[in-house]
Amino acid sequence: MTAPLLSIKNLTVTFPTPKGPVEVVRGISFSLGRERLGIVGESGSGKSMTGRSILKLIRPPGRVTADEMVFDGIDLASLRERRMRALRGARISMVMQDPKFSLNPVMTVGEQIGEALKTHRPMPRRQLRARVLEMLEAVRINEPERVADLYPHEVSGGMGQRVMIAMMLIPEPDLLIADEPTSALDVSVQAQVLDIIDELVRRNGMGLILISHDLGLVARYCDRILVMNGGEIVEECAARDLDKARHPYTRGLLAAMPRMDEDRDELPVLDRSAWAAT
Amino acid sequence: MSAVRDWLLDDSPASRLQASLGRSWRSFSALMRNPLAVAGALIILALIVMAVFAPWIAPYSAIGQDLANRLAPPSALHWMGTDELGRDIFSRVVFGSRITLMIVTMVAVISAPIGLLVGAISGYFGGWTDRVLMGLTDIFLSMPKLILALAFVAALGPGIENAIIAIAITAWPVYARIARAETITFRDSEFIAAVQLQGASSARVILRHVLPLCASSTIIRVTLDMAGIILTAAGLGFLGLGAQPPLPEWGAMISSGRNFILDQWWVATMPGFAIIAVSLGFCFLGDGLRDVLDPKQRDGR
Amino acid sequence: MSAGVVAGQAARGVAGIARFALVVAATFLGLLAITFFIGRVVPIDPVLAVVGDRATAAVYEAARERMGLDRPLLVQFFSYVGDVLTGNLGQSISTGRAVVDDLGRFFPATLEMATVGILIGVALGVPMGVTAATRQGSWADQVIRVLGLLGYSVPAFWLGLVGLAVFYAGLGWVAGPGRIDIFYEGLVEPVTGVYLIDSLMAGEWEVFRNAASHLLLPASILGFFSLAYIARMTRSFMLDQLSQEYVTTARVKGVPERRVIWRHAFYPIRIQLITVIGLSYASLLEGSVMIETVFSWPGIGRYLTVALLNADMNAVLGATLVIGSVFILINKASDVLYRILDPRARR
Ligand SMILES: Nc1ncnc2c1ncn2[C@@H]1O[C@H](COP(=O)(O)OP(=O)(O)OP(=O)(O)O)[C@@H](O)[C@H]1O
Ligand SMILES: [Mg+2]
Numbered sequence: 001m002t003a004p005l006l007s008i009k010n011l012t013v014t015f016p017t018p019k020g021p022v023e024v025v026r027g028i029s030f031s032l033g034r035e036r037l038g039i040v041g042e043s044g045s046g047k048s049m050t051g052r053s054i055l056k057l058i059r060p061p062g063r064v065t066a067d068e069m070v071f072d073g074i075d076l077a078s079l080r081e082r083r084m085r086a087l088r089g090a091r092i093s094m095v096m097q098d099p100k101f102s103l104n105p106v107m108t109v110g111e112q113i114g115e116a117l118k119t120h121r122p123m124p125r126r127q128l129r130a131r132v133l134e135m136l137e138a139v140r141i142n143e144p145e146r147v148a149d150l151y152p153h154e155v156s157g158g159m160g161q162r163v164m165i166a167m168m169l170i171p172e173p174d175l176l177i178a179d180e181p182t183s184a185l186d187v188s189v190q191a192q193v194l195d196i197i198d199e200l201v202r203r204n205g206m207g208l209i210l211i212s213h214d215l216g217l218v219a220r221y222c223d224r225i226l227v228m229n230g231g232e233i234v235e236e237c238a239a240r241d242l243d244k245a246r247h248p249y250t251r252g253l254l255a256a257m258p259r260m261d262e263d264r265d266e267l268p269v270l271d272r273s274a275w276a277a278t
Numbered sequence: 279m280s281a282v283r284d285w286l287l288d289d290s291p292a293s294r295l296q297a298s299l300g301r302s303w304r305s306f307s308a309l310m311r312n313p314l315a316v317a318g319a320l321i322i323l324a325l326i327v328m329a330v331f332a333p334w335i336a337p338y339s340a341i342g343q344d345l346a347n348r349l350a351p352p353s354a355l356h357w358m359g360t361d362e363l364g365r366d367i368f369s370r371v372v373f374g375s376r377i378t379l380m381i382v383t384m385v386a387v388i389s390a391p392i393g394l395l396v397g398a399i400s401g402y403f404g405g406w407t408d409r410v411l412m413g414l415t416d417i418f419l420s421m422p423k424l425i426l427a428l429a430f431v432a433a434l435g436p437g438i439e440n441a442i443i444a445i446a447i448t449a450w451p452v453y454a455r456i457a458r459a460e461t462i463t464f465r466d467s468e469f470i471a472a473v474q475l476q477g478a479s480s481a482r483v484i485l486r487h488v489l490p491l492c493a494s495s496t497i498i499r500v501t502l503d504m505a506g507i508i509l510t511a512a513g514l515g516f517l518g519l520g521a522q523p524p525l526p527e528w529g530a531m532i533s534s535g536r537n538f539i540l541d542q543w544w545v546a547t548m549p550g551f552a553i554i555a556v557s558l559g560f561c562f563l564g565d566g567l568r569d570v571l572d573p574k575q576r577d578g579r
Numbered sequence: 580m581s582a583g584v585v586a587g588q589a590a591r592g593v594a595g596i597a598r599f600a601l602v603v604a605a606t607f608l609g610l611l612a613i614t615f616f617i618g619r620v621v622p623i624d625p626v627l628a629v630v631g632d633r634a635t636a637a638v639y640e641a642a643r644e645r646m647g648l649d650r651p652l653l654v655q656f657f658s659y660v661g662d663v664l665t666g667n668l669g670q671s672i673s674t675g676r677a678v679v680d681d682l683g684r685f686f687p688a689t690l691e692m693a694t695v696g697i698l699i700g701v702a703l704g705v706p707m708g709v710t711a712a713t714r715q716g717s718w719a720d721q722v723i724r725v726l727g728l729l730g731y732s733v734p735a736f737w738l739g740l741v742g743l744a745v746f747y748a749g750l751g752w753v754a755g756p757g758r759i760d761i762f763y764e765g766l767v768e769p770v771t772g773v774y775l776i777d778s779l780m781a782g783e784w785e786v787f788r789n790a791a792s793h794l795l796l797p798a799s800i801l802g803f804f805s806l807a808y809i810a811r812m813t814r815s816f817m818l819d820q821l822s823q824e825y826v827t828t829a830r831v832k833g834v835p836e837r838r839v840i841w842r843h844a845f846y847p848i849r850i851q852l853i854t855v856i857g858l859s860y861a862s863l864l865e866g867s868v869m870i871e872t873v874f875s876w877p878g879i880g881r882y883l884t885v886a887l888l889n890a891d892m893n894a895v896l897g898a899t900l901v902i903g904s905v906f907i908l909i910n911k912a913s914d915v916l917y918r919i920l921d922p923r924a925r926r
Pocket of ligand 1: 024062
C-alpha cells in the first residue's frame with residue numbers, strides 16, 4: 001500500500017474555559033487514502049473540531065496539537081499559515097453544514113464560486129465565468145446562467161448546498177471534508193445532494209471525509225467508518241462490517257436506527273451506563 | 279461565611295428568597311470578577327462618599343472667597359489651586375459632587391419610570407395604543423437631545439431644576455423602547471395569562487408583573503446613559519443655563535475658568551477631570567452590568 | 580430580469596419612498612409641535628416684549644390680536660407651520676435681521692466644521708474598529724476600547740479648552756479661536772460660505788492655509804468624538820461578522836486574510852456603517868453647539884447659544900428647527916440608504 005493521503009496521530013484540540021482547559025478532541029489517530037471515510041458520533045463528540053483542525057481553522061483560544069499530521073507528504077502541523085492557505089481550497093476543502101449561514105449573503109453565488117478558483121488560479125473573467133457555469137452544471141443546477149447571478153437568500157436550501165459543493169470542488173482538491181452536508185436540508189433533497197458529492201468524489205478520485213450523526217447515511221456512502229464519542233474514537237470498521245461492531249456505544253447507535261422492515265413500537269434509547277463508566 | 283455562600287449557591291433553593299438572593303449573589307460575584315466594572319463601582323462609591331461627607335472631606339468652604347489668594351496654582355495648601363475669587367477648587371469639586379449626584383439621580387428617577395410605563399403600556403396593549411405611543415417615542419428619539427434640552431431650558435429659564443426637567447424630557451424615549459421590546463417578548467407567555475385568569479386588572483398586571491421584568495435591562499441602560507446625562511448637565515452649566523453661580527457645579531466652574539485657560543489652566547481643567555472620572559465610572563459599570571446581566575447585548579449601544 | 584419583476588420592484592420602491600416621506604413628515608411635524616410648544620410656554624410674554632410693560636390694556640389687547648395670539652391654539656399651530664414652510668421664522672432681537680437670513684449665513688460654517696470632523700472620524704475610526712476586532716484582546720484593542728469610552732465621558736467643551744491651551748497657546752501649532760484671522764477677512768468673495776472651498780476657488784492659498792489652521796483643532800475634536808463612536812461600532816459589527824460561518828467558508832477556500840477581512844467580513848457591514856456614520860454626523864452638528872461656543876466659531880451652534888443667553892426665542896427656535904431638521908433628515912436618509920444598498924433588505 002502506498003503512503004496514505006492523510007495520516008493523523010494523536011490529534012488533540014483544547015479549549016480554555018473558566019473551569020480550566022477542556023479537551024474536545026482527545027488524542028485521536030487515523031489515516032485515509034483516496035477513499036470515503038465516515039465519522040459518526042452524537043452532537044458535541046468533536047467531529048467538527050476534527051474536521052476543522054485538518055484545515056488548521058481552529059481559531060485561538062482553541063489549541064491543536066498532534067504528533068503527526070501529514071497530508072500527501074506535507075507536514076501540516078509545522079506548516080506556516082501562508083503555505084497552509086495555498087493548500088486550503090486548492091487541495092483540501094470543506095463543505096459546510098448550513099448554506100443559509102455559510103454562503104456570503106452579499107455576494108452573488110457565481111462570484112463566490114469563482115473566488116474559490118481565482119484565489120488559486122488567476123484567470124481571465126470570461127474563462128472564469130465559463131468554469132463557474134460548467135461547475136454549476138456539474139452539481140445539476142439547471143439554468144446556471146441565471147443562478148450564478150442570484151444572491152444566496154434567493155436560492156433554496158438544497159440549491160444552496162449544491163452551490164457550496166460547486167464552490168468547494170471547483171479547484172479540484174484531493175480531499176473533501178463534508179461536515180454534516182445535509183443535516184440542514186429537507187429529507188427529500190438530502191439523498192440528491194449526497195449523490196452529487198459521491199459522484200464527483202468518485203469521478204475525480206478524491207478522498208472524502210463525511211461527517212454525520214446519521215449512522216445509516218454514513219454506512220451507505222462510505223467505505224470505512226469511525227465512531228466518535230466524547231472526543232475519542234471508540235470504533236473503527238469497514239462500512240459493510242458495521243453490524244459486527246463491538247463497542248457498546250456503536251451497538252447502541254445501531255439499535256436506535258429505525259429499519260424499513262421492522263415493526264417496533266418504540267425505538268430503544270441509548271443506554272449510556274454501558275460505557276459511560278470509562 | 280462559607281455556610282452562607284453554600285446556602286446562596288445551593289442548586290435547589292428551598293425558598294423563593296433563597297433563589298433570588300442566590301441569583302443576585304451570582305450576578306454580583308460575576309460583576310466583581312470584571313476589573314473595569316469594579317473600577318467603575320469604586321468610582322461611583324467614591325462619588326457618593328464625597329457627596330455625603332463633603333463638609334468633612336473638603337478642606338475649605340465651597341463659596342468662601344479669599345481675594346488675596348486669587349488664581350493660586352496647585353500647591354500643598356490648595357491641591358487644585360484657587361479660582362478667580364480665591365476659592366479652593368478642590369473643595370468646590372468635592373461639594374460639586376453633590377450637585378452631580380443630585381442631577382443624575384433626579385433625571386433617572388423622573389425619566390426611567392415614564393419610559394418604563396409608556397413602553398410597558400405600549401407593548402402590553404399593542405394595536406393603536408402601541409402605534410400612537412411608539413410613533414411619539416420615535417419622534418422624540420430622532421430629535422437631537424442636547425438641542426432639545428437647550429431649547430427647553432431656554433423656555434423654562436436657566437436653573438438647575440429646569441435643567442433636570444429638560445434632560446429628563448429628552449431621556450425617557452430610550453427606556454420606552456427597551457420596555458416595549460421586553461414586554462412584547464413575554465406578553466403572550468403563560469404566566470401572564472395565568473395572572474390574567476385570576477382576574478387581575480391590566481394596571482395590576484403591568485405594575486406588578488410586567489414592569490419588574492423590564493427592570494434589569496432598564497437599569498443597564500440607565501447606567502450607560504448616566505455619562506451622557508452628566509455631560510449634558512455640565513454642558514448646560516457651561517453655557518450658563520444650568521446651575522447658577524456661586525453653586526460649585528462642575529460645568530459652570532469650567533465656564534468661569536475659561537477666561538484664564540491660557541495662563542491659569544488649572545481653573546478650567548480640574549473640574550473637567552472630575553467630570554471625566556465620574557462619567558467613565560458609569561461607563562465601566564454599565565459595560566460590566568451589561569456583560570453580566572444581558573450578555574446578548576454586548577457591545578451594541 | 581423580466582419586465583414584471585422590474586415593475587414590481589419599482590412599485591415597491593415607490594411605496595418605500597412614500598412611506599419614508601410620511602415618516603419624515605410626521606417626525607418633522609413633531610419637531611414643529613415641540614418648538615411651537617416651547618415657544619408658547621416661555622414665561623416671557625411675547626406681547627409685552629413688543630408693547631413694553633407700560634402699555635395700556637387696550638394697546639396690549641390690540642397688539643395681542645395683531646400677533647394672532649388670541650386665536651385657538653390649533654389655529655396658531657397651523658399658521659406657525661405655514662410660516663415655517665414659507666421660510667418665515669420671525670426676527671431676531673439680537674441681530675435685528677430675519678432669523679432665516681441669519682441661519683443661512685451661519686450654517687455653512689457649522690457644515691464645514693462638522694464635515695471635516697466626520698471625515699477625520701471615518702478615516703481613523705473605521706480602520707481602528709477593524710483592527711480592534713481582528714486583534715481582539717491585543718493592546719491595540721485595549722487602547723481603542725479606552726478611546727471609545729473616553730468619547731462617552733469627556734465633555735466636548737472641556738476638550739476644546741484644553742486643546743486651545745495646549746495646541747494654540749502652548750505649542751502654537753494651530754490658529755486660535757475664530758474662523759479666520761482679521762487680516763484675511765473679506766479677501767475672498769463668499770460663494771458657498773465654506774471658507775476652504777471659497778478660498779480654493781479664488782486661488783487664495785494664504786487664506787486657505789489660515790482658514791485650515793483655524794479649522795483643524797475644532798474639527799479634530801469633533802472628529803475625536805465621532806471616531807470614538809465609529810470605532811466602537813465598527814469593532815462590534817466586525818466581531819459579529821468574524822464569527823459568521825461564511826467568513827470561515829472564505830478561509831476554507833484559501834482566501835488571503837486581508838481579503839477575508841475586507842471583502843467578506845467588512846463588505847457586508849459597510850451599509851450598517853453608513854447608518855452609524857450618518858448618526859455620528861448628525862450628532863456632530865449637535866455637538867458643534869459646544870465646540871463653536873468654545874472656539875468663537877460663527878456657526879449655528881454659537882448663534883443658538885448667544886440667542887439663548889439673550890432670551891431671543893425666535894432665533895433659538897429657528898436654530899433648533901434647522902439643526903433638528905438636518906438631524907432628522909440625515910438620520911432617516913441613512914435608514915433608506917441601508918434599504919437600497921443591502922441585497923437582503925431589497926427582497
Ligand atoms: N470555542 C469553544 N470553547 C469551548 N468549547 C468549545 C468551543 N467550540 C466548541 N467547543 C466544544 O467542543 C465540543 C466538540 O464540538 P464539535 O463542534 O466538534 O462537535 P460535533 O461533534 O461537530 O457536534 P455537532 O453534531 O453538534 O456538530 C463541544 O462539546 C463544544 O461544546
Ligand atoms: Mg459539528
